[in-house]
Amino acid sequence: MDIIIQTLTATVVVYLIAIVLDAPKKTLPYAALTGAAGWFVYLLAGSESSVVFSTFIASCVIAFLAHVFSRVSEAPTTVFLISALYPFVPGTSVYRAVYSLIGNDLEAFKFYALQSILISGAIATAVFAIDSIFIIHGKIKKYHSVEEQRANTI
Amino acid sequence: MEDEQNLYLKTAVLAGEILIKSNAEAYRVEDTVRHILNRADFNSCNVVALTTGLYTTVEVNDNEPVTMIRRISSRSVNLYRIARVNDVSREIVSGTTDIKDAYEKLINLKSSEYAPYTKDIAGFLFILMIVLLFNGSFTDVLMNIPAAVTVTIISNICSKYNINAFVADFISGFLVAVIVTAINALIPLTIAADILIIACIMPLVPGTALTNGVRDIFRGDYTSGFAKLLEAIMIALFIALGIGSGLLLVQEVLGWIL
Known part of the structure; x- marks a missing residue:
């Protein structure tokens, strides 16, 4: 039940941040859906594993859906990607790192500073992985269509 | 030609x-x-x-x-x-x-599809909703209204007078830390102060710079990619500086009063 409420909250959150970032009106529902799916997967993966890993899995889902929706609604991938990834950006870790630095707790500072770097890295790797899959897919398709044309002309 | x-x-x-x-x-x-x-x-x-x-x-x-x-x-x-x-x-x-x-x-490209106040309200509600998303209670949401209003007003003023983003982030971080810690100290309710502060800085965090910077780097556009990453790090640093100085100030003042 908690997961459902959280996912609904994430839908609203991503919808709102998409407005703040000036996403075109027709893309708002898709962006919100992407964010909801991402947060849902994040919660599912979160109970068993570390924050970094669940962020990675969630970012993969978001990046994949962003590519799909960009084809559906003919808007750039960035529109969905940036809005939906917003709740995952490591604001929490950065804050906790600063807080422990002020409290002179260097061990906690190191932990949270490293965590924020790792979370950023997880988002980055996930986006890169999915991007690459779509790029390679596009290249293979292009290669085959060129081959076909050549065969037809001969 | x-x-x-x-x-x-x-x-x-x-x-x-x-x-x-x-x-x-x-x-x-x-x-x-x-x-x-x-x-x-x-x-x-x-x-x-x-x-x-x-x-x-x-x-x-x-x-x-x-x-x-x-x-x-x-x-x-x-x-x-x-x-x-x-x-x-x-x-x-x-x-x-x-x-x-x-x-x-x-x-003749418009700069936005939305009326200015729509974006302000969206930003304000975003801060309140993200409190819920980070497991805050409804009391937390209500207690976060002053800080959320402050962040919205500051971002508005800064974009109106075209003030440097770093300065805006620093001021927002500073005021958020002061307001939330003050509310936490003065109001006899249990508030998750950390969640409130984190929620308020979420609209400021460099999500776009980070995501786009990394996408650029992986495609081999090192110059623009690292420029964007550096921008992300700078924004994060200035938010951190703002919060840090706000927290320190409140600590000192409270220690002095009590």
């Missing part, structure tokens, strides 16, 4: 300029400019998009090459303009829009 080719060049450079100003990825800028230029019969065209500038050179038969450079000093995320420029460039490439119309469209 013929008039039409000139217009193609102007349109392409304008499209690129709008994209960089809206914080698009470097490859998107270069692809868009190149696609538009390919419609005109230039012998060769070269485009380099950096985070801080756009360089375009074209060669026409037997003439001197023509270069256009745009220096871009301020950038802020605008997904609407990115999407619209994308639409217009597709129309040019597919031939459905005349280049003159396309140029007019780009010149």
Whole structure:
């Protein structure tokens, strides 16, 4: 039940941040859906594993859906990607790192500073992985269509 | 150079300029400019998009090459303009829009589809909702209203007077830390102060710079990628500085009073 409420909250959150970032009106529902799916997967993966890993899995889902929706609604991938990834950006870790630095707790500072770097890295790797899959897919398709044309002309 | 080719060049450079100003990825800028230029019969065209500038050179038969450079000093995320420029460039490439119309469209491009207050309200509600998303209670949401209003007002003032983003982030972080810690100390309710502060800085965190910077780097656009990453690190640092100094100040003042 908690997961459902959280996912609904994430839908609203991503919808709102998409407005703040000036996403075109027709893309708002898709962006919100992407964010909801991402947060849902994040919660599912979160109970068993570390924050970094669940962020990675969630970012993969978001990046994949962003590519799909960009084809559906003919808007750039960035529109969905940036809005939906917003709740995952490591604001929490950065804050906790600063807080422990002020409290002179260097061990906690190191932990949270490293965590924020790792979370950023997880988002980055996930986006890169999915991007690459779509790029390679596009290249293979292009290669085959060129081959076909050549065969037809001969 | 013929008039039409000139217009193609102007349109392409304008499209690129709008994209960089809206914080698009470097490859998107270069692809868009190149696609538009390919419609005109230039012998060769070269485009380099950096985070801080756009360089375009074209060669026409037997003439001197023509270069256009745009220096871009301020950038802020605008997904609407990115999407619209994308639409217009597709129309040019597919031939459905005349280049003159396309140029007019780009010149008269709106900066937003929303009324200014819609964005403010959305930003305000975003802060409140993200408290819930980070497992805050309804009391936390209510207690976060003053800080959320402050962040919204500051971002408004700063964009109105075109104040440097770093300064805006520092001031927001500072005030949020002061307001939330003060509320926590003065009101006899249990508040998750950390969640409130984190929620307030979430609209400021450099999500776009981070995501786009990394996408640029993995595509080999190192210059613009690292520029964006550096921007992300700088923003994070300034938010951290703001919160840090706010927390320290409140600690000192409370220790002095109590």
